[in-house]
Amino acid sequence: MIKRFAVILAAGQGTRMKSKLYKVLHPVCGKPMVEHVVDQISQLDDVSKIVTVVGHGAEKVQQYLGEKSEYVLQAEQLGTAHAVMQAEGLLGQQEGITLVICGDTPLITANTIKALINEHETTNAKATVLTAYAQDPTGYGRVLRNHNGLVEKIVEHKDASETELTVKEINTGTYCFDNQALFAALKNVNNNNAQGEFYLPDVIEILKNNGENVSAYQTGDFEETLGVNDRIALAQAEDIMKKRINRNHMRNGVTIIDINNTYISSDAVIGADTIIYPGTVIKGNSIIGEDCVIGPNSEIGNCSISDRTEIKHSVAYDSTIGSDVNIGPFAHIRPQSNIEDEVKIGNFVEVKKSSFGRGSKASHLSYIGDAEVGRDVNLGCGAITVNYDGEKKYLTKIEDGVFVGCNANLVAPVTIGENSFIAAGSTITEDVPANSLSIARSRQTNKEGYIEKKKN
Structure with missing residues (x-):
């Protein structure tokens, strides 16, 4: 030969x-x-x-x-x-x-x-x-x-x-x-x-x-x-390549709503019957399963995403995301995160280097960093894992079935035992045993007549 x-x-x-x-x-x-x-x-x-x-x-x-x-x-x-x-x-x-x-x-x-x-x-x-x-x-x-x-x-x-x-x-x-x-x-x-x-x-x-x-x-x-010698030719090549990639995905069963405003890497793999809405950018070696909904205006980079997952108005990088997951709007999945099946990551939730067990939820306004979240956990609005002390980062472990109330701070390193309940507004600095209610907040005090006294 x-x-x-x-x-x-x-x-x-x-x-x-x-x-x-x-x-x-x-x-x-x-x-x-x-x-x-x-x-x-x-x-x-x-x-x-x-x-x-x-x-x-x-x-x-x-x-x-x-x-x-x-x-x-x-x-x-x-x-x-x-x-x-x-x-x-x-x-x-x-x-x-x-x-x-x-x-x-x-x-x-x-x-x-x-x-x-x-x-x-x-x-x-x-x-x-x-x-x-x-x-x-x-x-x-x-x-x-x-x-x-x-x-x-x-x-x-x-x-x-x-x-x-x-x-x-x-x-x-x-x-x-x-x-x-x-x-x-x-x-x-x-x-x-x-x-x-x-x-x-x-x-x-x-x-x-x-x-x-x-x-x-x-x-x-x-x-x-086309040989690229200047920025004009570079833009022409980008447009031609973009449309070529999008057409190939469409021929393979992917629905792309707007071929002119969807940007997909040449190395990305997308399953049949997935819908890509306008403004979406899919980078690197991303793998997206079947029957997913991505976008509008979402950015995905080097992620593995399983079937029937929806990611709307959100950003996800270098992470694994399971099937039947709902992310967004306006969520941020940062690198080294593992989101298992049937998880909900809602609006203005940021996840960094954390795992979410099957069926868990963080529906709004939370930061979950350096954490292991078990199955069927509910993180209330404003729940935060306090992972950084100014020098080092520490792990928060939240076991299966835990309910974390609104505006709770979990100061790492800390473990919340399974089926525990963290009261709203609590700052947790010590481990919580399984099946416990933990309250860590100041007692409410009402000062009656305070406003009139202040005016006088």
Whole structure:
């Protein structure tokens, strides 16, 4: 079987982005552009090595991609051909097919890459160019074909003649090469052009002059080839990706009320018959079950949410939420929380690093932090676990069946025994035995006639 390799060009600083963030790390639908590219390549069969060419911000790119790729450094940005040459030490002696693709093309799909590779293999070409038809080809390299429709050469926009500028078939910057033919031709690329750079498309003309077969595959979806060079293109890519993701979920049985105002990560998984209302943002590796209702205006990040749960006007991050749970409006589930089945977390309730047992409720205006809440517990309005003494945080343990009255303060570390009752307004500083009533508040005193005396 023919070996396959991939080289991702990700060394450019991206000055037109006018950003401190390295260009290919700008996110599209919550994921860096270059990671979108790597993830699509990883879906292909038998890609034995992915090499990312890095330059500015190299350490941050490696931090994001980790072991998904190997890396080579292009210390000076001298053009795309020069960038690919940096991979010679890893790939130069290999036999097989090498895909070369830009790290700022987040919309490219595995299916299009696969079609390009198939065209390359079918035509027995030494190089195959991914092309597209552009209504406005300004700024793109033009693909020039001969009278037989075969690729003759690719000319950059700045180097094109008036006649060549009328061509609307553009070079997308994605190629397949015979690996050894690629690295042999790269040695003959020069920088005699308007930019003084070593252009990778010059390899096409070199191969043609050597009598080699050069092929092209024209994708029918120009949007996939969008290269992101500035904030305007970044917004375009975000909009296209957002709608693509939403349509895929809708095809799989998810109801999205407003496709234009729902933002879902490309890695999110959502079950059938779940309804997503407008203004909802679902980030990261979130998993949402079937028959859920999310939104409107909810933010979910890296959560696992089971079936038939509703989350309205609320925020939840890095937590596990069971089935038949009702959260919101205006609740906040902070990281490391575990909300079991049939729990209610109501309006203006904040939960942090806490577990809620099945059937428990905190219906309004509570803070529950660093707590273990058992089953069938009722936390009254304004109940608070006082978990922080200014230096350390402590655990509050509330066992099954406990009723906590309104405006009660549970000062950790403290354990409330099962089936106990905490009177409203109490500040509990000591453990409460099971089946007990605990009252910790000042006795009420009425001063009759106090107002008249004060006036006099």
